[in-house]
Amino acid sequence: xxxxxxxxxxxxxxxxxxxxxxxxxxxxxxxxxxxxxxxxxxxxxxxxxxxxxxxxxxxxxxxxxxxxxxxxxxxxxxxxxxxxxxxxxxxxxxxxxxxxxxxxxxxxxxxxxxxxxxxxxxxxxxxxxxxxxxxxxxxxxxxxxxxxxxxxxxx
Numbered sequence: 001x002x003x004x005x006x007x008x009x010x011x012x013x014x015x016x017x018x019x020x021x022x023x024x025x026x027x028x029x030x031x032x033x034x035x036x037x038x039x040x041x042x043x044x045x046x047x048x049x050x051x052x053x054x055x056x057x058x059x060x061x062x063x064x065x066x067x068x069x070x071x072x073x074x075x076x077x078x079x080x081x082x083x084x085x086x087x088x089x090x091x092x093x094x095x096x097x098x099x100x101x102x103x104x105x106x107x108x109x110x111x112x113x114x115x116x117x118x119x120x121x122x123x124x125x126x127x128x129x130x131x132x133x134x135x136x137x138x139x140x141x142x143x144x145x146x147x148x149x150x151x152x153x154x155x
Contacts, residue, residue: 021058021069024106036098045127048126049126053089053091067080085111094111
């Protein structure tokens with residue numbers, strides 16, 4: 001059996017909102033957009049895959065603030081990627097996510113991408129084909145592990 005319980009970008013959304021950074025997927029009542037990228041993760045044994053990222057359109061004037069807020073969440077997630085060009089990441093169309101739902105940008109928004117916990121699902125899927133794991137426990141995109149620990153207790 002293999003289990004993965006890792007941080008998720010949902011863990012910082014309330015912090016962004018409290019910091020005055022709009023979170024468009026919440027405003028639009030949608031699951032965050034998630035995309036497979038061409039950015040390779042470091043392999044470990046049979047586990048290998050490309051990174052999955054979440055996409056959040058953020059006003060260009062608030063990108064630095066969003067980075068500062070989320071960099072404090074290292075234990076559960078962390079800051080966005082330095083690369084913010086969808087094409088450089090291999091993302092062809094921000095309106096067609098691989099997981100989640102399309103989120104509309106507002107005028108003045110720029111794309112910001114964070115590493116996503118769905119990456120572990122991609123890694124397990126690649127390893128499972130090779131190893132034939134009978135059982136894998138992880139999360140489903142947009143449906144996280146539930147615990148009694150408070151979100152703001154993690155940094």
